[in-house]
Amino acid sequence: MATLQDLExxxxxxxxxxxxxxxxxxxxxxxxxAYEAYVFGxxxxxxxxxxxTPVLRGNTGTPTPFIFRGAPGQIxxxxxxxxxxxxxxxxxxxxxxxxxxxxxxxxxxxxxxxxIMRGPDARTCRNPQSLDDPASASLICGWECKFYAGNLDKxxxxxxxxxxxxxGSNLRLSGMCSNSSHPQLRKYFQPDRRPYPHxxxxxxxxxxxxxxxxxxxxxxxxxxxx
Amino acid sequence: MSRNSYTSQQALDLLMSKLRAQNDLLARNIQAAxxxxxxxxxxxxxxxxRKKPRVYRRTVRFSHEEALQVAVSALQxxxxxxxxxxxxxxDNFAKAALGRPTHGLxxxxxSGDEREPVVLEQQGNEKQLEIxxxxxxxxxxxxxxxxxxxxxxxxxxxxxxxxxxxxxALTTFSEE
Numbered sequence: 117m118a119t120l121q122d123l124e125x126x127x128x129x130x131x132x133x134x135x136x137x138x139x140x141x142x143x144x145x146x147x148x149x150a151y152e153a154y155v156f157g158x159x160x161x162x163x164x165x166x167x168x169t170p171v172l173r174g175n176t177g178t179p180t181p182f183i184f185r186g187a188p189g190q191i192x193x194x195x196x197x198x199x200x201x202x203x204x205x206x207x208x209x210x211x212x213x214x215x216x217x218x219x220x221x222x223x224x225x226x227x228x229x230x231x232i233m234r235g236p237d238a239r240t241c242r243n244p245q246s247l248d249d250p251a252s253a254s255l256i257c258g259w260e261c262k263f264y265a266g267n268l269d270k271x272x273x274x275x276x277x278x279x280x281x282x283x284g285s286n287l288r289l290s291g292m293c294s295n296s297s298h299p300q301l302r303k304y305f306q307p308d309r310r311p312y313p314h315x316x317x318x319x320x321x322x323x324x325x326x327x328x329x330x331x332x333x334x335x336x337x338x339x340x341x342x
Numbered sequence: 343m344s345r346n347s348y349t350s351q352q353a354l355d356l357l358m359s360k361l362r363a364q365n366d367l368l369a370r371n372i373q374a375a376x377x378x379x380x381x382x383x384x385x386x387x388x389x390x391x392r393k394k395p396r397v398y399r400r401t402v403r404f405s406h407e408e409a410l411q412v413a414v415s416a417l418q419x420x421x422x423x424x425x426x427x428x429x430x431x432x433d434n435f436a437k438a439a440l441g442r443p444t445h446g447l448x449x450x451x452x453s454g455d456e457r458e459p460v461v462l463e464q465q466g467n468e469k470q471l472e473i474x475x476x477x478x479x480x481x482x483x484x485x486x487x488x489x490x491x492x493x494x495x496x497x498x499x500x501x502x503x504x505x506x507x508x509x510x511a512l513t514t515f516s517e518e
Contacts, residue, residue, distance in 0.1 A: 119346075157430055178442045265371055
């Protein structure tokens with residue numbers, strides 16, 4: 117029978133481990149962004165599994181290091197060498213971007229945590245003669261990424277549905293990605309046009325990762341006739 | 343009969359006091375996850391025997407044992423999942439190639455029609471991933487500008503995973 121001392125020892129071992137409280141203090145300011153990096157990585161995996169090598173690029177040169185935006189920003193920003201990835205599938209150019217703002221159909225700008233967009237549109241927006249936010253029509257896939265230690269906040273789901281509603285009809289795939297879940301949000305996302313709930317999307321649930329990756333592969337294949 | 347010599351309330355109190363002593367912000371985050379409570383379906387029998395009972399949703403607080411499981415899951419998110427996100431991102435970035443522009447000093451003007459010519463390098467090699475801390479629009483600049491995502495050893499992650507599983511077992515009271 118376990119005693120209170122056994123429990124105390126187990127808690128101490130967990131909290132004092134190198135990946136315990138010390139690690140939490142280190143990464144707590146970037147926990148959300150680390151999750152975005154993970155989802156971005158899953159997009160790279162999807163592209164790779166389509167037989168294409170994704171190429172990491174930077175806004176101002178070779179991305180060494182590859183920098184993720186700390187806040188929503190503009191695709192043409194040269195404040196830092198922000199990273200993105202480009203790939204070509206069956207003659208169609210695409211880019212994977214993180215934290216980039218798009219112009220909604222209403223004219224309001226919206227940030228997509230991670231997205232896949234048309235490559236030519238991205239390049240046009242970076243052209244010094246035509247610097248601009250990309251139009252919603254250039255967006256192919258968009259995901260909201262949320263790291264949560266507890267249940268997801270319902271308001272996030274409502275806000276993302278509103279965002280997607282303003283992104284026009286070219287958007288083929290959208291989803292809310294989180295390591296967490298929310299039973300009511302799952303129901304809220306049930307209607308056909310609503311984002312896909314990629315809940316419990318974490319390396320601890322590899323089947324959920326496979327669903328996410330396969331959705332991207334399927335949609336890109338369909339779109340490009342690959 | 344319980345498998346532990348302590349109650350779920352004693353276990354929760356001990357865990358939360360240890361967390362508060364080590365890191366107040368972490369303790370508050372976990373307390374917040376617990377305090378959300380849960381939805382349950384309540385049934386109200388109808389006076390009319392021919393009618394079905396009325397079912398409605400009610401938000402209630404977690405039991406001490408449920409709260410313990412919420413806390414352990416939250417700790418798993420911070421101590422196991424976070425390092426795994428970085429690890430898996432690093433894996434996927436390593437398998438991508440770096441694109442180095444080949445036009446040298448000639449200025450390349452991006453256009454919709456043509457992709458910038460690049461040579462592919464470093465495919466299969468570890469890439470350095472960084473997160474911007476001081477964003478473009480921040481006025482004050484202090485502390486670090488960026489945060490480097492550093493891969494942690496798989497062995498350490500596995501150790502924490504085992505410790506979480508151990509803690510979960512010690513905070514489970516119901517007999518299976």
